[in-house]
Amino acid sequence: MADDSLFEFLHMEIVSHVYKEQESRGDNDKERGTCVSLLECMGFRVGQGLIERFTKDSPGFKDELDVMKFLCKDFWTNIFRKQIDNLRTNHQGTYVLQDNRFALITQLSSGQQYLEDAPKYLAFSCGLLRGALSNLGLESVVTAEVSLMPACKFQVVIQKA
Amino acid sequence: MSRQSNRTTDSKKMNSELFTLTYGALVTQLCKDYENDEEVNKQLDKMGYNIGVRLIEDFLARSSVGRCHDFRETADVIAKVAFKMYLGVTPSVTNWSPAGDEFSLILESNPLVDFVELPDNHNNLVYSNLLCGALRGALEMVQMAVDVRFAQDTLRGDSVTEIRMKFIKRIEENLPAGDE
Numbered sequence: 611m612a613d614d615s616l617f618e619f620l621h622m623e624i625v626s627h628v629y630k631e632q633e634s635r636g637d638n639d640k641e642r643g644t645c646v647s648l649l650e651c652m653g654f655r656v657g658q659g660l661i662e663r664f665t666k667d668s669p670g671f672k673d674e675l676d677v678m679k680f681l682c683k684d685f686w687t688n689i690f691r692k693q694i695d696n697l698r699t700n701h702q703g704t705y706v707l708q709d710n711r712f713a714l715i716t717q718l719s720s721g722q723q724y725l726e727d728a729p730k731y732l733a734f735s736c737g738l739l740r741g742a743l744s745n746l747g748l749e750s751v752v753t754a755e756v757s758l759m760p761a762c763k764f765q766v767v768i769q770k771a
Numbered sequence: 772m773s774r775q776s777n778r779t780t781d782s783k784k785m786n787s788e789l790f791t792l793t794y795g796a797l798v799t800q801l802c803k804d805y806e807n808d809e810e811v812n813k814q815l816d817k818m819g820y821n822i823g824v825r826l827i828e829d830f831l832a833r834s835s836v837g838r839c840h841d842f843r844e845t846a847d848v849i850a851k852v853a854f855k856m857y858l859g860v861t862p863s864v865t866n867w868s869p870a871g872d873e874f875s876l877i878l879e880s881n882p883l884v885d886f887v888e889l890p891d892n893h894n895n896l897v898y899s900n901l902l903c904g905a906l907r908g909a910l911e912m913v914q915m916a917v918d919v920r921f922a923q924d925t926l927r928g929d930s931v932t933e934i935r936m937k938f939i940k941r942i943e944e945n946l947p948a949g950d951e
Contacts, residue, residue: 613857613858613859615829615857616857617789617793620790620793620794620797621793623821623822624818626821631804648800652793655792655799656789656793656795659788659792660788660789689789
């Protein structure tokens with residue numbers, strides 16, 4: 611049973627490693643995007659695995675909103691030890707999940723400093739959400755934005771088949 | 772709506788799976804990025820080292836362990852406090868060398884390898900090599916140079932996981948290691 615902080619340390623090191631690797635292979639604006647998608651893909655795989663383990667004994671979800679509420683409460687609590695603070699939706703497939711103290715960026719700053727570096731630390735979590743949704747039968751596009759650390763917003767757009 | 776996390780055993784277990792799954796995703800990615808297992812092992816060791824140098828501070832802050840007086844005490848602290856705190860398992864300390872500078876940590880179960888199977892083309896992969904780097908990095912920050920390696924690995928068919936730790940020397944100067 612691994613301690614919570616271990617994941618945070620590992621995540622920090624993974625982000626650092628991915629960017630160092632990209633740097634050593636030559637700096638290229640086009641390449642910078644691949645670091646984020648690499649991290650997002652890793653998160654995706656982990657999210658898929660986690661949601662399977664987590665929901666194997668629970669009954670099915672009533673609807674999309676139910677799924678999102680589950681992700682905001684139980685899923686988020688189990689991973690980041692707190693719930694999503696605010697969930698908004700337009701009831702047409704777009705959801706905004708707001709976390710006022712996102713665990714993976716609280717140590718970076720509490721304001722505007724390092725704002726441009728914050729997305730690196732959000733990519734994995736976007737993947738987590740996308741992976742979890744994917745294994746619950748919902749294809750989505752997940753993006754994150756930060757305007758004031760450590761609060762951040764994840765935007766989930768469910769793709770209609 | 773409470774903001775406290777749900778501290779049932781389920782919750783703890785879930786977090787351990789998060790770490791295990793993330794570690795698995797990392798190793799998978801490294802195997803894709805590097806052609807051979809030795810290179811992956813080296814990367815895992817380096818990453819472990821970077822984690823270890825930070826982890827030691829977290830460890831010292833959260834445990835009330837004082838300075839260890841000798842290597843035997845260090846071994847006990849690693850097994851009974853550190854491993855228990857971070858991985859929830861307590862390895863046994865055995866196989867001391869006659870000079871008292873080398874010992875083994877025997878793990879009945881290794882949390883990193885839950886759900887893991889090594890495919891046939893990765894015979895030289897030391898899957899949990901991050902642990903070795905982390906131990907090495909952490910101890911270096913408390914002035915001990917050690918050599919850490921896996922002697923037995925359940926993933927490779929052994930019955931237990933055995934980590935062999937050898938004390939090399941006490942680090943006198945406080946220079947930052949340039950391993951980054």
